[in-house]
Amino acid sequence: MILYRAALAAALVLVGAAPTMAQTGQAMAQTCYVCHGPGVKGAGQIVGLVGLPKDHLVRQMADFKADKRPGTIMNRIAKGYTDEQLALIAEYLAALKK
Amino acid sequence: MRTTRRRFLKSAAASGAAVSLLGAPAIAQGVAGKVVVVGGGFGGATAAKYLKLANAKLDVTLIERDDRYITCPFSNYVLGGFRKIEENVQTFDALTKLGVKVTKGEAAGIDAPGRLLRLSGGSRITYDKLVVSPGVELNYKGVPGYDESLAEKLPHAWKAGPQTTLLRSQLEAMPDGGTFIMVAPPNPFRCPPGPYERVSTIAWYFKNHKPKSKILILDAKDAFSKQSLFQGAWESEYPGMITWIAGKDGGKVESVDAASMTVKSGFGAEKGTVINVIPPQTAGRIAIDGGLTDDRGWCAVDPQTFASRKAEHVYVIGDASIAGAMPKSGTAANVQGKVAAAAIVAALDGKAATAPALLNICYSLVTPDYGISTTDVYQVTADRGIIATPNAGGVSPRAPTAMGERKLEAEYTRAWYQAITADTWG
Numbered sequence: 001m002i003l004y005r006a007a008l009a010a011a012l013v014l015v016g017a018a019p020t021m022a023q024t025g026q027a028m029a030q031t032c033y034v035c036h037g038p039g040v041k042g043a044g045q046i047v048g049l050v051g052l053p054k055d056h057l058v059r060q061m062a063d064f065k066a067d068k069r070p071g072t073i074m075n076r077i078a079k080g081y082t083d084e085q086l087a088l089i090a091e092y093l094a095a096l097k098k
Numbered sequence: 099m100r101t102t103r104r105r106f107l108k109s110a111a112a113s114g115a116a117v118s119l120l121g122a123p124a125i126a127q128g129v130a131g132k133v134v135v136v137g138g139g140f141g142g143a144t145a146a147k148y149l150k151l152a153n154a155k156l157d158v159t160l161i162e163r164d165d166r167y168i169t170c171p172f173s174n175y176v177l178g179g180f181r182k183i184e185e186n187v188q189t190f191d192a193l194t195k196l197g198v199k200v201t202k203g204e205a206a207g208i209d210a211p212g213r214l215l216r217l218s219g220g221s222r223i224t225y226d227k228l229v230v231s232p233g234v235e236l237n238y239k240g241v242p243g244y245d246e247s248l249a250e251k252l253p254h255a256w257k258a259g260p261q262t263t264l265l266r267s268q269l270e271a272m273p274d275g276g277t278f279i280m281v282a283p284p285n286p287f288r289c290p291p292g293p294y295e296r297v298s299t300i301a302w303y304f305k306n307h308k309p310k311s312k313i314l315i316l317d318a319k320d321a322f323s324k325q326s327l328f329q330g331a332w333e334s335e336y337p338g339m340i341t342w343i344a345g346k347d348g349g350k351v352e353s354v355d356a357a358s359m360t361v362k363s364g365f366g367a368e369k370g371t372v373i374n375v376i377p378p379q380t381a382g383r384i385a386i387d388g389g390l391t392d393d394r395g396w397c398a399v400d401p402q403t404f405a406s407r408k409a410e411h412v413y414v415i416g417d418a419s420i421a422g423a424m425p426k427s428g429t430a431a432n433v434q435g436k437v438a439a440a441a442i443v444a445a446l447d448g449k450a451a452t453a454p455a456l457l458n459i460c461y462s463l464v465t466p467d468y469g470i471s472t473t474d475v476y477q478v479t480a481d482r483g484i485i486a487t488p489n490a491g492g493v494s495p496r497a498p499t500a501m502g503e504r505k506l507e508a509e510y511t512r513a514w515y516q517a518i519t520a521d522t523w524g
């Protein structure tokens with residue numbers, strides 16, 4: 001127990017000292033689940049994204065971001081990410097299993 | 099913190115030999131760590147699930163006072179008469195199947211230095227990390243003349259369940275030509291668009307069944323969420339039915355009198371046939387009693403991890419937390435639950451937390467076929483905490499295009515409910 005506490009304390013120090021890290025593709029992609037369903041399997045009228053290749057996802061998000069593809073909400077959401085972040089999200093989603 | 103511990107020890111001693119200790123420290127059991135989650139709502143259930151998904155070896159216990167959870171989202175549709183309350187029921191079966199120890203009980207106190215959660219009845223449970231997601235506490239006394247017992251006559255319906263069905267039955271019993279008065283709460287409160295969606299769905303019911311009826315909103319605030327969208331929709335869908343009185347125009351309520359069904363404000367003394375009082379709010383009681391709140395009753399957290407600023411090894415998510423630009427919504431609670439879960443898994447592994455990913459969406463229905471939304475993606479800044487990412491997010495277009503956005507967004511509102519409930523309890 002004491003050892004364990006000590007290890008945790010050390011970890012906390014590390015956390016405090018670490019520079020702010022980037023958002024992972026996983027963390028960002030998991031926020032999409034609130035509409036596209038867990039594992040982006042789809043929900044009701046909102047389409048699933050599982051099984052779509054990375055390039056396709058990147059292109060759709062870029063088109064939403066640039067208002068080249070119309071949407072009710074994805075344009076507003078896609079604009080919240082840099083191109084690098086969108087690539088990370090797409091990479092994570094494209095690797096999900098059906 | 100000292101006082102908390104002393105108070106805790108005193109009450110533990112008071113309950114004497116009956117005190118049992120649920121579970122031993124995690125390390126002794128050879129598991130990856132022991133996490134206790136208080137509250138099985140949008141925040142707590144998501145945190146418990148994502149902790150288990152990230153590391154199945156974690157010992158995760160969910161403490162919830164009720165056997166099942168009834169969602170506030172979509173309870174306004176019960177009031178509008180186009181949904182049954184039973185459809186809002188979520189169970190903890192899937193969480194149990196995943197290995198979460200779902201435990202019925204009332205969290206009553208936190209001994210942060212001792213890493214102990216005290217349950218009412220005297221038992222205690224140890225933790226390595228504690229997640230607190232208790233939702234809100236209603237401050238009944240914040241509306242003069244109102245109190246908890248009067249909620250049986252003037253329902254708040256701000257926690258879904260019997261309060262929702264009580265308000266619905268009052269609306270059903272109301273004669274055509276009656277007046278529905280809503281006392282709307284000051285900021286900050288659970289679900290910023292909620293009162294205005296509620297007025298809309300009740301107007302839908304009146305329009306179809308009691309068209310001579312009127313709706314009066316007496317508001318403590320001068321502005322509200324999706325205001326121009328709501329007001330535009332009220333003009334087109336329910337012309338002349340809804341009057342909204344801003345705080346600056348006398349909308350702030352001075353008192354309610356249940357006997358004469360009268361609400362007094364700077365606007366005058368108004369008689370209502372049905373009165374819905376939504377009181378001011380704070381973080382849930384356990385957050386206050388556990389010493390996690392500031393002087394205004396909410397929980398300050400590290401925006402990177404949702405770790406409490408008041409107690410080590412404790413995380414506060416959902417309505418109870420102060421999350422900068424994020425509203426108090428089910429979506430926000432779900433997303434914050436994932437952030438806290440990831441931060442806890444990293445900390446127990448001795449690793450630094452990665453940056454949080456934060457997003458919100460609040461859909462509202464004005465009629466069953468008329469949906470509007472507000473959404474944002476967030477980032478954490480050193481000086482201003484959580485802010486909405488600039489040049490993104492925002493509300494549905496004021497003037498819908500040929501796409502038929504309102505009808506589509508009504509469909510997507512229902513899809514969101516399916517998605518988020520599956521993501522949280524499924």
Ligand SMILES: Cc1cc2nc3c(=O)[nH]c(=O)nc-3n(C[C@H](O)[C@H](O)[C@H](O)COP(=O)(O)OP(=O)(O)OC[C@H]3O[C@@H](n4cnc5c(N)ncnc54)[C@H](O)[C@@H]3O)c2cc1C
Binds near residue numbers: 426
């Ligand atoms: C009318 C209405 C409509 C809404 N519509 C929407 C919507 O469309 N979209 C949206 O995103 N949000 C909506 N919301 C907001 C949403 O309901 C809340 O933001 C959300 O529930 C917050 O989640 P939480 O985990 O913080 O708290 P809750 O979901 O309230 O969960 C708290 C849980 O903890 C339990 N609990 C509390 N204290 C204890 C204790 N001491 N011991 C044991 N258990 C305890 C409670 O029983 C409860 O189950 C709406 C709210 C209302 C009132």
